[in-house]
């Protein structure tokens with residue numbers, strides 16, 4: 001089943017009709033099926049974050065539209081949009097974005113608290129997720145008391161706890177060492193398989209991208225290519241490197 005349909009989305013930054021305008025996305029169209037784990041790659045400045053911000057309804061497209069779970073998101077009112085964001089989308093950021101004055105448990109529960117859930121229901125949901133995601137022991141610690149990998153696991157729990165239609169991840173392994181990065185990618189794969197979560201992940205890292213089922217490559221605000229994983233992870237990895245060497249900017 002299709003969960004997202006992006007139709008001819010363009011984004012122009014700057015003052016209208018002035019020479020200072022910059023077209024960061026140029027008529028992008030693609031579809032995402034429920035349960036897919038998709039990577040978005042491209043050189044620095046190609047428009048990846050712009051796309052993610054639009055899909056996360058943090059920003060609006062200049063033209064075009066996208067349908068998420070049957071709803072044309074552009075037609076939603078401000079309140080409906082806020083509700084859509086909290087109910088349907090989970091975010092994982094490069095720098096975790098946990099609140100430093102709250103414990104990991106409080107951070108994870110925040111989206112449910114905002115939705116007005118009862119404490120008992122929140123704790124049940126929390127227990128089910130953290131037992132799977134391996135951070136039970138550090139739940140009462142503050143972000144500065146745990147490792148980057150544990151912070152990112154907590155951020156993944158927070159993204160997952162509302163059972164969102166889609167998880168949007170922006171360079172989630174960008175600040176992690178290679179072991180924690182691999183652990184996180186294994187975790188995202190687990191979330192994708194076990195919870196049937198649909199994940200869209202922006203990454204510069206070919207190794208991270210090789211965990212995806214499909215990669216969308218963006219060049220100068222346009223879809224340049226799509227690559228599907230086959231049976232061999234090694235072949236997929238090599239194919240990603242090949243496209244990235246044409247696009248340039250494998251690393252930032």
Ligand SMILES: Nc1ncnc2c1ncn2[C@@H]1O[C@H](COP(=O)(O)OP(=O)(O)OP(=O)(O)O)[C@@H](O)[C@H]1O
Pocket residue numbers: 013014022023024042043044045046047048049050051
């Ligand atoms: N608020 C803004 N105002 C003007 N131009 C912007 C704005 N945000 C982004 N841009 C420009 O739009 C283009 C796309 O930016 P975007 O951040 O989406 O790229 P990216 O592919 O995510 O890059 P990176 O990999 O470096 O994060 C860039 O040229 C950028 O300078």
